Amino acid sequence: xxxxxLAAIDGSQFSEGICDYAAWASLAMxxxxxxxxxxxxxxxxxxxxxxxxxxxxxxxxxxMKELSELDEQRAKVNREQGKWMLEAAKARAxxxxxxxxxxxxxxxxxxxTLVELEKNMRLLVVG
Amino acid sequence: xxxxxxxxxxxxxKGDTLSGIVVALAxxxxxxxxxxxxxVDPKVGLYASxxxxxxxxxxxxxxxxxxxxxxxxxxxxxxxxxxxGLEYLLAATLxxxxxxxxxxYLKLADLMRFVSRSVVTGFVNALAILIFMAQLPELTDVTxxxxxxxxxxxxxxYLFPYLPVIGKSIPSPLVCIVVLTAVYxxxxxxxxxxxxxxxxxxxxxxxxxxxxxxxxxxxxIILPYAMMLTVVxxxxxxxxxxxxxxxxxxxxxxxxxxxxxxxxxxxxxLMGGMAGCAMIGQSVINIxxxxxxxxxxxxxxxxLLMLVVFLSDLxxxxxxxxxxxxxxxxxxxxxxxxxxxxLKKHPLSTNIVMLATVAVTxxxxxxxxxxxxxxxxxxxxxxxxxxxxxYIGSREIEAGKEREYQVVGQVFFxxxxxxxxxFDLKESIEKVTIDLSRAHFWDxxxxxxxxxxxxxxxxxxxxxxxxxxxEASATVVDRYAVHNDPEAVEKLMGGH
Numbered sequence: 001x002x003x004x005x006l007a008a009i010d011g012s013q014f015s016e017g018i019c020d021y022a023a024w025a026s027l028a029m030x031x032x033x034x035x036x037x038x039x040x041x042x043x044x045x046x047x048x049x050x051x052x053x054x055x056x057x058x059x060x061x062x063x064m065k066e067l068s069e070l071d072e073q074r075a076k077v078n079r080e081q082g083k084w085m086l087e088a089a090k091a092r093a094x095x096x097x098x099x100x101x102x103x104x105x106x107x108x109x110x111x112x113t114l115v116e117l118e119k120n121m122r123l124l125v126v127g
Numbered sequence: 128x129x130x131x132x133x134x135x136x137x138x139x140x141k142g143d144t145l146s147g148i149v150v151a152l153a154x155x156x157x158x159x160x161x162x163x164x165x166x167v168d169p170k171v172g173l174y175a176s177x178x179x180x181x182x183x184x185x186x187x188x189x190x191x192x193x194x195x196x197x198x199x200x201x202x203x204x205x206x207x208x209x210x211x212g213l214e215y216l217l218a219a220t221l222x223x224x225x226x227x228x229x230x231x232y233l234k235l236a237d238l239m240r241f242v243s244r245s246v247v248t249g250f251v252n253a254l255a256i257l258i259f260m261a262q263l264p265e266l267t268d269v270t271x272x273x274x275x276x277x278x279x280x281x282x283x284x285y286l287f288p289y290l291p292v293i294g295k296s297i298p299s300p301l302v303c304i305v306v307l308t309a310v311y312x313x314x315x316x317x318x319x320x321x322x323x324x325x326x327x328x329x330x331x332x333x334x335x336x337x338x339x340x341x342x343x344x345x346x347x348i349i350l351p352y353a354m355m356l357t358v359v360x361x362x363x364x365x366x367x368x369x370x371x372x373x374x375x376x377x378x379x380x381x382x383x384x385x386x387x388x389x390x391x392x393x394x395x396x397l398m399g400g401m402a403g404c405a406m407i408g409q410s411v412i413n414i415x416x417x418x419x420x421x422x423x424x425x426x427x428x429x430x431l432l433m434l435v436v437f438l439s440d441l442x443x444x445x446x447x448x449x450x451x452x453x454x455x456x457x458x459x460x461x462x463x464x465x466x467x468x469x470l471k472k473h474p475l476s477t478n479i480v481m482l483a484t485v486a487v488t489x490x491x492x493x494x495x496x497x498x499x500x501x502x503x504x505x506x507x508x509x510x511x512x513x514x515x516x517x518y519i520g521s522r523e524i525e526a527g528k529e530r531e532y533q534v535v536g537q538v539f540f541x542x543x544x545x546x547x548x549x550f551d552l553k554e555s556i557e558k559v560t561i562d563l564s565r566a567h568f569w570d571x572x573x574x575x576x577x578x579x580x581x582x583x584x585x586x587x588x589x590x591x592x593x594x595x596x597x598e599a600s601a602t603v604v605d606r607y608a609v610h611n612d613p614e615a616v617e618k619l620m621g622g623h
Contacts, residue, residue, distance in 0.1 A: 049142060049146075049417035050415055050416060050417075051146075051297065051298055051416050052299050053149040053298025053299060053300050054285065054412075055411060055412060055460020056285060056459065057459060057460075058463075060463070061463075061464075063374060063411060063415050064373060064374055067374055067375070067414075068376075071376065
């Protein structure tokens with residue numbers, strides 16, 4: 001499958017435009033269309049800062065638990081949101097006449113994931 | 128990953144700046160305490176912490192990890208400093224740096240996969256115990272004032288964070304130090320302070336080449352120390368890197384970290400600092416305080432130096448009791464309390480590995496020896512376990528004439544004796560078939576054991592036929608690179 005049109009959506013204001021362009025390109029090139037949403041669950045910026053600077057009993061284990069719980073919550077929300085966005089994009093593409101748009105959701109950073117998907121794509125649409 | 132990607136430096140400026148300051152404040156008491164362990168002036172540890180933290184920010188392979196002067200390293204220097212003096216320590220620090228860079232180029236970080244989880248836990252626990260034990264001299268033969276101050280310090284450290292609002296925005300170890308220093312200065316009580324322990328930095332560090340004779344004799348003095356420092360420094364750094372990897376769920380470049388540690392130690396040695404490595408406690412504090420990128424280590428180093436140089440009069444007034452309180456906190460935070468709970472859950476062999484690592488380290492004051500014993504024990508236990516995966520069955524094909532033995536499992540040094548003993552040489556028989564197609568001969572010991580069995584049968588006048596020997600002995604070849612070839616793995620493990 002090296003002939004795909006890949007559209008990366010992230011829920012920003014450009015998503016609709018990307019969706020339209022990708023649908024148009026898919027029809028024009030008569031190539032299958034896939035929407036991709038990449039979930040990056042490890043934000044570089046920590047949400048909470050605890051500047052108490054002390055270490056108590058089991059400090060490492062506790063911190064590990066806290067951080068992974070935060071990531072877990074964020075990941076679940078992101079995944080739900082992403083699914084919903086992908087559905088919306090799919091519906092929009094169907095409306096525009098694309099016969100069978102596909103959706104994919106992947107974990108990781110956007111750039112790394114797109115590099116991995118590179119070999120399968122003919123055209124990439126990003127916002 | 129390039130050195131100056133924006134993401135590795137500036138993706139979390141606020142978090143890194145604040146956490147860098149918190150870490151700097153916690154590094155000061157640690158650097159002073161570790162200098163005292165090593166038997167050098169506090170300025171040696173403080174200069175080291177500054178140099179290492181700043182250089183590793185640029186050269187390290189694990190953003191978010193904090194490196195500085197450490198207790199594990201300080202413990203190894205004691206006799207060198209006592210017998211030969213500071214200049215030899217600086218020379219040993221330089222040599223340590225060179226050796227660590229070589230280790231990085233030889234990709235020795237990959238060897239960390241032989242260090243099992245229980246050895247790491249033992250290392251961490253031993254480190255915590257050693258840090259605690261190093262505080263005991265400050266707590267023996269002293270007046271009650273010291274005990275009162277230390278307890279008050281611990282009280283502040285652990286209770287202050289519960290205060291609303293300020294509790295979580297002002298580092299409690301800092302509050303502990305400020306309050307105890309104020310009490311000490313106002314009351315004028317007769318207890319030891321940092322100023323009594325030796326010289327503090329009064330200038331920025333300057334470049335200086337250690338004044339040791341550049342002879343072979345010097346090399347023979349410092350080489351054993353440098354080798355131990357290299358091993359312990361890299362071990363602690365690799366383990367800490369793994370902890371930070373886990374906490375942040377991001378990968379790190381361990382071999383680059385080795386080289387980075389080496390460059391940082393060379394820098395420290397040339398600026399009058401002692402050798403150091405990554406710090407487990409400080410790295411946890413950094414992550415907890417919101418530090419994630421290289422920036423936090425850089426800020427920690429710079430803030431540390433600024434504070435110490437410009438406030439050296441005040442720093443010299445810090446009572447040792449305040450330092451002891453902070454170090455007890457580090458010890459408590461470093462110790463893996465989970466591992467005590469897990470003792471009941473884990474198999475005995477795992478517990479023995481962990482406890483042996485702790486016991487050997489604490490008795491030798493040398494983490495390298497402790498880890499070596501731990502790794503050795505873990506390997507032996509593993510060999511023993513795998514050696515049990517061997518089954519030898521037999522069936523009579525024709526009564527009194529022919530018997531077939533079937534060998535299933537792993538034959539190597541640990542199981543070769545069991546292998547030999549499984550054959551019944553007493554039986555008077557004409558022919559024996561040994562089916563090896565579902566066995567793996569891992570080493571020469573196994574092959575020799577088979578030879579011995581064959582010869583013994585022959586000497587009883589029994590004809591021996593071996594089936595599937597070539598498949599079974601394919602594993603003897605050292606570079607049996609099957610891990611990337613699913614078919615080869617399938618073939619190797621096919622019998623099971």
